[in-house]
Amino acid sequence: MSAIDSLFKTLRAQGHKAFMPFITAGDPDLDFTAAVLRQLVARGSSMCELGIPYSDPIADGPVIQASYTRALGGGVRLARIFDMLSRTTPQLDAPVVTMTSYAIVYRLGLEDCVARAKAAGVAGMIVPDLPVEESDRLAAICRREDFSLIQLVTPTTPWDRARRIAEKTTGFIYYVSVTGITGERAELPAEIIDHVAELRSLADLPICIGFGISRPEHVRMLAPVADGLIVGSAIVRRMAEAESRGRQAVLAEIGDYAGELIAAMEG
Amino acid sequence: MTTTNPAPEEAGRFGPFGGRYVPETLIKALGQLSAEYEKAVGDRAFQLELADLYRHYVGRPSPLYHAERLSARCGGAQIYLKREDLNHTGSHKINNTLGQALLTRRMGKPRVIAETGAGQHGVATATACARFGFECVVYMGEEDIRRQQPNVFSMRLLGAEVRPVSSGSRTLRDAINEAMRDWMASVETTHYILGSVVGPSPFPRIVRDFQSVIGRETRQQCLEQLGRLPDVIVACCGGGSNAAGMFHAFIDEGGVELVGVEAGGRSTKAGDHAATLNFGRPGVLHGAFSYVLQDDDGQTGDVHSVSAGLDYPGVGPEHSYWKESGRVRYTYATDGETLDAFDTLAQTEGILPALESAHAVARAIQIAAEKSRDEAVVICLSGRGDKDAAEIARLRGVGGG
Numbered sequence: 001m002s003a004i005d006s007l008f009k010t011l012r013a014q015g016h017k018a019f020m021p022f023i024t025a026g027d028p029d030l031d032f033t034a035a036v037l038r039q040l041v042a043r044g045s046s047m048c049e050l051g052i053p054y055s056d057p058i059a060d061g062p063v064i065q066a067s068y069t070r071a072l073g074g075g076v077r078l079a080r081i082f083d084m085l086s087r088t089t090p091q092l093d094a095p096v097v098t099m100t101s102y103a104i105v106y107r108l109g110l111e112d113c114v115a116r117a118k119a120a121g122v123a124g125m126i127v128p129d130l131p132v133e134e135s136d137r138l139a140a141i142c143r144r145e146d147f148s149l150i151q152l153v154t155p156t157t158p159w160d161r162a163r164r165i166a167e168k169t170t171g172f173i174y175y176v177s178v179t180g181i182t183g184e185r186a187e188l189p190a191e192i193i194d195h196v197a198e199l200r201s202l203a204d205l206p207i208c209i210g211f212g213i214s215r216p217e218h219v220r221m222l223a224p225v226a227d228g229l230i231v232g233s234a235i236v237r238r239m240a241e242a243e244s245r246g247r248q249a250v251l252a253e254i255g256d257y258a259g260e261l262i263a264a265m266e267g
Numbered sequence: 268m269t270t271t272n273p274a275p276e277e278a279g280r281f282g283p284f285g286g287r288y289v290p291e292t293l294i295k296a297l298g299q300l301s302a303e304y305e306k307a308v309g310d311r312a313f314q315l316e317l318a319d320l321y322r323h324y325v326g327r328p329s330p331l332y333h334a335e336r337l338s339a340r341c342g343g344a345q346i347y348l349k350r351e352d353l354n355h356t357g358s359h360k361i362n363n364t365l366g367q368a369l370l371t372r373r374m375g376k377p378r379v380i381a382e383t384g385a386g387q388h389g390v391a392t393a394t395a396c397a398r399f400g401f402e403c404v405v406y407m408g409e410e411d412i413r414r415q416q417p418n419v420f421s422m423r424l425l426g427a428e429v430r431p432v433s434s435g436s437r438t439l440r441d442a443i444n445e446a447m448r449d450w451m452a453s454v455e456t457t458h459y460i461l462g463s464v465v466g467p468s469p470f471p472r473i474v475r476d477f478q479s480v481i482g483r484e485t486r487q488q489c490l491e492q493l494g495r496l497p498d499v500i501v502a503c504c505g506g507g508s509n510a511a512g513m514f515h516a517f518i519d520e521g522g523v524e525l526v527g528v529e530a531g532g533r534s535t536k537a538g539d540h541a542a543t544l545n546f547g548r549p550g551v552l553h554g555a556f557s558y559v560l561q562d563d564d565g566q567t568g569d570v571h572s573v574s575a576g577l578d579y580p581g582v583g584p585e586h587s588y589w590k591e592s593g594r595v596r597y598t599y600a601t602d603g604e605t606l607d608a609f610d611t612l613a614q615t616e617g618i619l620p621a622l623e624s625a626h627a628v629a630r631a632i633q634i635a636a637e638k639s640r641d642e643a644v645v646i647c648l649s650g651r652g653d654k655d656a657a658e659i660a661r662l663r664g665v666g667g668g
Contacts, residue, residue: 059451069435102288102551128290131288152291178452
């Protein structure tokens with residue numbers, strides 16, 4: 001049983017939901033990344049998703065794109081991200097998963113990529129540009145290593161296909177709330193509730209919802225149907241101010257923001 | 268477009284290359300496009316309508332022109348130009364956009380998006396959208412908007428919205444990213460008319476098939492005008508759509524040497540060129556597994572070319588397949604060689620080639636010079652150079668407007 005399986009087993013037994021923040025690695029540097037991870041976990045996050053900066057992220061909106069661009073411009077390299085994770089994950093009382101483009105996974109080599117991530121204490125990986133029909137090789141390696149390969153279901157996924165994805169995914173199913181790219185939205189479509197309920201009838205795995213979630217009212221709307229909620233751009237946007245506003249101030253604000261959403265989720 | 272495919276093409280792959288590495292959100296639309304294309308291939312009415320558009324709207328067949336003065340200048344083989352520059356909108360791009368516009372209509376989608384580098388594909392898409400009554404948005408990097416102004420005006424005159432892309436290197440690669448992001452949100456009502464043989468399956472095959480009219484005509488024209496097939500065919504290769512369309516009809520003709528010419532830029536140093544097949548390695552970019560210019564972390568490399576249309580760090584997966592099979596030889600021409608070839612063609616034949624096509628001219632001149640007078644070299648002259656006049660003037664420090 002992977003760290004992610006254990007987490008959701010525990011949360012389900014306690015009747016809790018997972019708050020799962022997403023942050024970019026290396027924006028503006030990896031020391032700050034480690035500090036934000038510690039802060040988010042200290043404030044009650046159940047799992048952290050770490051975005052590995054990529055030069056051409058087509059599923060990401062302007063906030064995360066700009067963050068990746070800053071991180072790469074600052075010279076962040078994979079070896080240093082893995083080093084930071086090796087030092088930081090032992091201090092975190094929550095699993096970390098990475099969001100990694102297949103361009104990067106392929107370049108590192110599938111076996112090496114999983115081995116290095118696992119050695120750095122990473123529990124699983126989301127590969128947003130690797131659809132289920134292309135994922136067999138990576139999925140086999142991940143299964144062998146007890147490393148979760150989290151796959152995505154979207155509003156455009158037909159149900160027979162969603163069933164296939166649900167059978168192949170490990171850890172949890174990532175349900176994408178909107179047809180579009182990442183980024184904060186004022187309102188989320190009401191049909192998410194029905195889609196997730198239907199998806200639940202196909203699979204026993206935890207279902208976590210992401211894309212567009214940023215406000216307490218979103219959390220109150222979705223927490224009842226989900227096992228976890230993923231919040232990215234709203235945090236990454238705050239991280240972007242680390243240099244202009246001071247790191248401590250931004251760290252505190254991110255902590256308070258996470259605390260506010262976690263309170264909304266529990267309420 | 269119903270030719271048999273010489274590559275072992277299975278599940279959207281050419282040998283190991285190709286595939287569909289895109290977010291789940293786009294998978295349904297790619298499946299719909301594949302299914303609709305399969306139906307269209309077997310639909311005689313679709314084929315007839317496209318053939319009619321090619322003939323009466325584009326002005327096909329484009330001539331195969333014997334460039335006698337250029338041939339004499341080189342002192343070797345006879346050089347022939349496949350005149351895609353004479354097509355409506357001034358390049359080969361219209362062959363693909365009309366085909367995909369017909370597919371858009373079949374799918375019932377009212378809106379079209381496209382990326383463009385040199386602006387040739389943008390103009391061809393805007394043209395097809397005006398002709399069929401689709402809303403049209405074209406993504407174009409800010410750097411390319413600057414250096415290809417005439418095409419930006421044309422697109423706007425044709426009713427398209429040109430959206431500047433300011434991310435990354437502000438060139439073709441970033442325009443593709445931005446078009447993909449638009450498509451992520453608009454996929455239910457929008458068709459993405461991708462302009463080259465790149466991207467996720469089925470685009471590489473569809474674009475190649477629509478462009479393969481170039482090679483089919485060339486083959487027939489060679490038989491009529493030369494009484495035989497040519498010895499060498501040369502085409503420029505960025506994403507590689509004119510080259511794929513030209514080469515496809517000759518892949519099984521082992522006696523015809525096929526040469527793809529990439530952008531050699533300023534030097535062979537990483538970042539100074541866009542010669543993906545010459546200096547890159549297999550990897551993933553824009554939804555396909557193919558050769559790519561990437562660093563050891565999988566980050567896409569910066570590229571440079573004097574021509575906006577070749578300024579791209581990837582290449583179509585079928586070209587990767589042809590490279591590895593050895594069927595096509597891929598070389599490159601530098602910016603300097605390209606500008607010289609532009610002048611040579613302009614002054615010997617009275618034809619201004621697009622800077623993209625001038626790469627093929629540069630290498631073909633050299634190849635022809637080493638051959639005997641009874642041999643024949645065909646250049647795919649994929650586009651006209653009017654769009655480049657101002658940029659060339661700027662590069663030479665001449666007031667060009």
